[in-house]
Amino acid sequence: MHPIEHLRYVARAQGVNATALVEETAHALGSLHLDPSGVVVACRRIVERHPFTGALWWLCANASTSSEPFEAVWELAEQIRKDRTGAELAAALPDDATIVTIGSPDVAGDGLIRRGDIRVLALDAGHSATEFVRKLDRYDVDNDRVDAGTAGAAVCAADVVLIEALACDSDRIVAPIGSSTIAASAHAWGTPVWLVAGVGCRLPSAFVDHMVQRHEAIIDPGGEYRVDAWEMDVEIVPATMVTDVIGPHGRAPMGPPAIRPECPVAYELLRQSAM
Secondary structure, eight states: OOHHHHHHHHHHOOSOOHHHHHHHHHHHHHTOOOOHHHHHHHHHHHHHHSTTOHHHHHHHHHHHTOSSHHHHHHHHHHHHHTOOHHHHHHHHSOTTOEEEEESOOHHHHHHHTTOSSOEEEEEESTTTTHHHHHHHHHTTOEEEEEEGGGHHHHHHHOSEEEEEOSEEOSSEEEEETTHHHHHHHHHHHTOOEEEEOOTTOBOOHHHHHHHHHHHHHHHOTTSSSOOOGGGSSEEEEEGGGOSEEEETTEEEESSGGGGOOSSOOOGGGGSOOOO
């Protein structure tokens, strides 16, 4: 496939996990032989099509600010491929724990399948947890698919609630829809809420600002898009709802040291491309 067509394929891709998107984007960018301005335009168009995928912003920000972007993308793809967040989650979970998840978490799922002594209550809204439950079944992880309407009861019975970050800074988390519900229930019942934040999720606040503005524009009743907030795939969750962060370096209390940005601010990515 020609690199330009490959980039168009990545831009149109839907329902693909962040790691796969980063690897495909890195492969396409690494095969191009453009001047630096061409790399910036290509990166800008990718994040315009995937505005809430933090790992793509991380890749594109690091690549577009690098003096050797075509070499940098391969190193970045290797970093996300070797992400230790799943292993750190598996090591941090209590023995024989009951865990609540929402939707189909990829990084958290990689950690959960490493443990043979846990039970997962997979909250499902609109069949969003189908693939996740199948993955747990393949690895013989004890699990129950639970209707999202009973989130409070599930959280009350759990030892830990897991929320997977699509992107975050020290104040806000871009997370799958339903994450705020289980976090709020956990707060009411005193259940710990762990944010699973893999490589590439921790972004400068300027990027998260852009995501929040994009989200608000989409759900604005008087706006051009007019999508109800509860029909979105993602939501913005206050970081104050989280007690701990699990990342590639282990578990830490929620706060700035655990959410240090992993890329510079590339302001060029915040401009709208001429399509």
